[in-house]
Amino acid sequence: MKICVIGGGASGSVCAIMLARNGHQVTLYEKNEKIGKKLYITGKGRCNLTNATTGNEFLKHVVHGNKFLLSSETRFNSEDTMAFFESLGVPLKIERGNRVFPVSDKSSDIISALASELKKQKVQLEFGKVVTGIYTSNGAVAGVELDGEKIPYDAVVVATGGKSYEATGSTGDGYNFALSTGHNIIKPVPSLVGVCVSDLDIFALQGLSLKNVVVSAFKKDKCLYKSEIGEMLFTDFGVSGPIVLSLSAFVNREEPTDLKLYIDLKPAISQKELEDRITRDINVLGAKQVGTLLEGLLPKSMCEIVSNRLGLMLADKANQLTKENRERLAYLLKNFDLSVTAFEGFNRAVITSGGVDLKQVSPKDMQSKLVKNLYFIGEVLDVDALTGGFNLQIAFSTAAACASNIY
Numbered sequence: 001m002k003i004c005v006i007g008g009g010a011s012g013s014v015c016a017i018m019l020a021r022n023g024h025q026v027t028l029y030e031k032n033e034k035i036g037k038k039l040y041i042t043g044k045g046r047c048n049l050t051n052a053t054t055g056n057e058f059l060k061h062v063v064h065g066n067k068f069l070l071s072s073e074t075r076f077n078s079e080d081t082m083a084f085f086e087s088l089g090v091p092l093k094i095e096r097g098n099r100v101f102p103v104s105d106k107s108s109d110i111i112s113a114l115a116s117e118l119k120k121q122k123v124q125l126e127f128g129k130v131v132t133g134i135y136t137s138n139g140a141v142a143g144v145e146l147d148g149e150k151i152p153y154d155a156v157v158v159a160t161g162g163k164s165y166e167a168t169g170s171t172g173d174g175y176n177f178a179l180s181t182g183h184n185i186i187k188p189v190p191s192l193v194g195v196c197v198s199d200l201d202i203f204a205l206q207g208l209s210l211k212n213v214v215v216s217a218f219k220k221d222k223c224l225y226k227s228e229i230g231e232m233l234f235t236d237f238g239v240s241g242p243i244v245l246s247l248s249a250f251v252n253r254e255e256p257t258d259l260k261l262y263i264d265l266k267p268a269i270s271q272k273e274l275e276d277r278i279t280r281d282i283n284v285l286g287a288k289q290v291g292t293l294l295e296g297l298l299p300k301s302m303c304e305i306v307s308n309r310l311g312l313m314l315a316d317k318a319n320q321l322t323k324e325n326r327e328r329l330a331y332l333l334k335n336f337d338l339s340v341t342a343f344e345g346f347n348r349a350v351i352t353s354g355g356v357d358l359k360q361v362s363p364k365d366m367q368s369k370l371v372k373n374l375y376f377i378g379e380v381l382d383v384d385a386l387t388g389g390f391n392l393q394i395a396f397s398t399a400a401a402c403a404s405n406i407y
């Protein structure tokens with residue numbers, strides 16, 4: 001078959017290799033001058049290419065589309081990804097949290113391996129070419145358009161990625177291809193991204209990282225998401241860091257201004273236990289200042305903010321705190337609240353959540369249910385997962401599902 005793959009990112013490069021190995025005549029269009037511009041920046045330049053977990057354990061980290069991905073992940077999982085890259089001559093290692101990286105710690109090794117194999121498999125590489133449309137005939141794909149020119153193909157694979165980090169070439173073109181061929185798009189939103197807040201007092205905390213805290217997101221009185229104990233960071237616009245990025249993936253389809261975040265600064269103990277601890281500390285401190293009491297409970301830079309929020313002065317005497325003050329302090333340390341104004345934009349989002357409606361795509365081979373021989377793979381689909389190598393594995397599993405089912 002004469003097949004066109006649009007996009008030389010993670011999913012498109014692997015799919016093109018697999019299709020060519022299966023004997024198809026493959027053309028890969030990539031708008032950049034080389035493949036893998038986004039791959040290059042993955043894992044802070046080290047490329048966390050998969051997570052060495054499979055089956056249910058893997059799917060637990062998928063936020064949207066885990067049912068859809070069940071079949072493709074079963075047939076091409078992280079073990080297959082590792083075998084694929086090792087067979088291309090890239091030795092791999094497994095780090096904390098089952099994260100898989102090249103031994104060299106260089107994403108460029110992954111890209112070079114893909115580029116060599118594309119050449120070896122004689123994939124026709126069309127760099128610097130932007131596909132502008134897809135055309136169909138009698139309910140089947142007929143080809144692609146470039147600069148007004150129609151080029152016929154028997155099958156077309158859309159591997160154009162999402163909309164995050166647009167400078168890498170992922171500018172959301174695939175959504176337009178899907179819409180123009182009659183598909184629904186679930187609204188794309190930034191995911192694995194920091195959260196902007198309106199609480200001016202916390203901006204003094206920029207750069208402060210808190211370890212062993214829990215962050216929850218509430219809409220009115222309903223808890224939508226509660227993180228695991230982990231690390232977060234105060235930034236120039238609000239909050240970020242690992243547990244906030246994960247939180248964003250679960251609540252980013254909500255209206256941001258409806259959301260409040262609560263930081264539990266003492267997740268290991270209950271509010272009552274915290275009140276008892278505060279009382280014990282006060283008994284030891286006697287007439288010393290509230291500031292000294294707070295410094296025993298919090299990072300120094302947070303003490304004034306907490307005392308201001310409680311209407312106390314750092315110079316007040318600790319042993320003059322009323323029972324109500326002690327209860328309010330314990331409550332605030334368990335529920336340090338922030339009002340959300342927005343999620344950071346696509347250009348700071350690790351991935352895009354939303355995309356081609358999964359109801360219109362077959363999970364077995366990624367073929368559109370509306371247009372024959374049209375396929376969608378990778379981040380352009382309405383699938384997304386947490387950090388840890390899961391998103392690249394989704395790109396590879398969906399690529400393999402597509403490639404192994406085109407005859």
Ligand SMILES: Cc1cc2nc3c(=O)[nH]c(=O)nc-3n(C[C@H](O)[C@H](O)[C@H](O)COP(=O)(O)OP(=O)(O)OC[C@H]3O[C@@H](n4cnc5c(N)ncnc54)[C@H](O)[C@@H]3O)c2cc1C
Pocket residue numbers: 006007008009010011012029030031032035036037038039041042043044047048049050129130131132159160161162164165168169170171172173174349350351377378379380388389390391392393395
């Ligand atoms: C900073 C950062 C770090 C990340 N780190 C990790 C990580 O360590 N592990 C992990 O699992 N995931 C990571 N991700 C996510 C991961 O990179 C993506 O999920 C993955 O690259 C998606 O693959 P894809 O093939 O769907 O799209 P992409 O890799 O985005 O590739 C799409 C390609 O299509 C091309 N293209 C688009 N439109 C057209 C067109 N009209 N014509 C021709 N070409 C076109 C683009 O130029 C691009 O090269 C990271 C993302 C970012 C932004």
